[in-house]
Amino acid sequence: MVGPFGNDPALNGYYAPFHAELDAPDLVVEGSLPAGLAGTFYRNGPDPQFPPHADDRYHVFDGDGMVFAVRIAHGKASLKNRWVRTPKFLAERAAGKRLFGVFGNPRFNEAEANPMDYSTANTHIWPHGDKLYALMEGCPPVAMDPDSLDTLGSETFGGAAAGPFTAHPKTCPTTGDLHAFGYSAKGPASTAIRYNIIDAHGRPTHTTFLDQPYCSMMHDFMMTENFVIFPCLPVVIDMARAMRGGPMAAWEGNRTSYFGIMPKGGTAADLRWVESDACFMFHSANAFERGDEIVIDVAGSPRAPLMPGADGSLPTHEESRFAMRRWVIGKTGMRAETIDPLDVQFPRIDDRRQGQPYRATYANGTARPTAGRTDGFDMLARIDVESGARDSFDAGDGAYLGEPVFVPRGAAETDGWLLALKWDQQRNESALLVMDAGHLADGPVAIIRMPARIPGGFHCHWRPAA
Numbered sequence: 001m002v003g004p005f006g007n008d009p010a011l012n013g014y015y016a017p018f019h020a021e022l023d024a025p026d027l028v029v030e031g032s033l034p035a036g037l038a039g040t041f042y043r044n045g046p047d048p049q050f051p052p053h054a055d056d057r058y059h060v061f062d063g064d065g066m067v068f069a070v071r072i073a074h075g076k077a078s079l080k081n082r083w084v085r086t087p088k089f090l091a092e093r094a095a096g097k098r099l100f101g102v103f104g105n106p107r108f109n110e111a112e113a114n115p116m117d118y119s120t121a122n123t124h125i126w127p128h129g130d131k132l133y134a135l136m137e138g139c140p141p142v143a144m145d146p147d148s149l150d151t152l153g154s155e156t157f158g159g160a161a162a163g164p165f166t167a168h169p170k171t172c173p174t175t176g177d178l179h180a181f182g183y184s185a186k187g188p189a190s191t192a193i194r195y196n197i198i199d200a201h202g203r204p205t206h207t208t209f210l211d212q213p214y215c216s217m218m219h220d221f222m223m224t225e226n227f228v229i230f231p232c233l234p235v236v237i238d239m240a241r242a243m244r245g246g247p248m249a250a251w252e253g254n255r256t257s258y259f260g261i262m263p264k265g266g267t268a269a270d271l272r273w274v275e276s277d278a279c280f281m282f283h284s285a286n287a288f289e290r291g292d293e294i295v296i297d298v299a300g301s302p303r304a305p306l307m308p309g310a311d312g313s314l315p316t317h318e319e320s321r322f323a324m325r326r327w328v329i330g331k332t333g334m335r336a337e338t339i340d341p342l343d344v345q346f347p348r349i350d351d352r353r354q355g356q357p358y359r360a361t362y363a364n365g366t367a368r369p370t371a372g373r374t375d376g377f378d379m380l381a382r383i384d385v386e387s388g389a390r391d392s393f394d395a396g397d398g399a400y401l402g403e404p405v406f407v408p409r410g411a412a413e414t415d416g417w418l419l420a421l422k423w424d425q426q427r428n429e430s431a432l433l434v435m436d437a438g439h440l441a442d443g444p445v446a447i448i449r450m451p452a453r454i455p456g457g458f459h460c461h462w463r464p465a466a
């Protein structure tokens with residue numbers, strides 16, 4: 001079956017666009033939903049409104065953001081999905097065609113495309129205060145109504161966060177403050193980073209600018225009890241290379257990696273950089289302080305998957321394979337340890353443990369690595385980050401699992417539920433799995449059947465009912 005936008009592999013299979021908005025008020029549930037499970041599971045991901053220009057090359061990181069919301073209450077579940085109405089989305093809908101190059105590459109922008117409007121808001125969905133924020137690292141957050149999923153508009157927090165804003169902010173579990181940053185903060189490929197603290201009511205309380213050693217594509221950062229850590233890893237953004245027809249962001253494995261460590265609420269004067277050999281992560285699970293060291297647990301790889309080298313060549317799966325890794329940063333360097341060799345993609349935790357010593361990370365992983373299959377995560381795992389012990393659920397051949405989200409029930413970080421979207425490739429069906437987080441091997445306690453196949457996407461969040 002060929003997707004609606006032709007036979008480009010990135011627009012077919014798991015990532016074939018959904019290209020519709022729907023409301024399904026009463027979903028079919030197998031098993032029974034736990035009585036205490038009440039709230040909304042959100043998932044953001046790429047769903048291009050229009051195909052790219054014929055001579056431009058689509059990338060799954062580039063599709064327009066589409067948010068799926070599964071609301072659970074009183075043992076029932078409903079589904080709503082909406083595109084995020086970004087300035088790019090609205091301009092292209094009005095024009096009836098694609099106006100922007102992939103990743104906003106100016107070589108492929110049409111004359112009426114305002115480069116400042118390039119935003120897909122497709123990566124994460126983050127509740128803060130009474131809003132929901134659709135996040136993509138190249139632009140300010142886009143606020144949405146958590147219930148209707150209506151787009152409320154770009155949010156710069158009074159101008160404090162005008163410009164790029166990470167898709168991976170961190171919420172401090174004690175203060176409720178949102179810590180965030182944006183790279184390329186003084187123009188594309190600039191080394192400037194803007195660091196913001198937004199309080200629990202959405203008011204900016206701290207804004208400062210830093211410089212990283214080179215313009216790395218800094219997708220995530222880390223927060224401990226007292227510090228924020230900025231990882232400058234060698235996926236390098238180079239506009240001159242892009243204008244020559246090369247990749248705008250490329251892996252440059254001969255470069256040093258740097259970790260910028262700064263007290264929370266600090267400024268450039270407080271920032272120190274620790275060097276290491278080239279290494280890569282898209283996503284950290286958690287970070288915490290241990291004596292003089294900072295411990296960072298990541299889905300780590302020797303080089304960046306999905307990202308080309310400077311010559312445009314893509315890495316093999318083995319060259320860029322993830323594992324659950326621990327990076328221990330001391331005063332002068334970083335040492336890497338393997339927690340679990342499992343090929344993991346999106347590690348998450350009980351968010352109440354953010355920045356604190358903890359034991360449990362939850363991730364989607366690959367139970368049956370087969371040649372050429374690089375996007376299928378067919379296992380849900382809970383990994384003890386101290387012992388490496390693993391409790392897991394194998395979802396079967398042809399299963400594609402999205403990012404799992406932990407929903408607490410009691411105080412312990414394994415006492416709760418784990419929710420994850422699953423696409424069954426063989427049956428072309430999707431479902432939201434509800435697992436007992438402390439007993440993954442037992443299989444789902446409930447399966448919420450989706451009324452249609454949900455395409456592959458990125459990050460998820462849970463927002464408890466009021």
Ligand SMILES: [Fe+2]
Pocket residue numbers: 123167168219282283458459
């Ligand atoms: Fe991410």
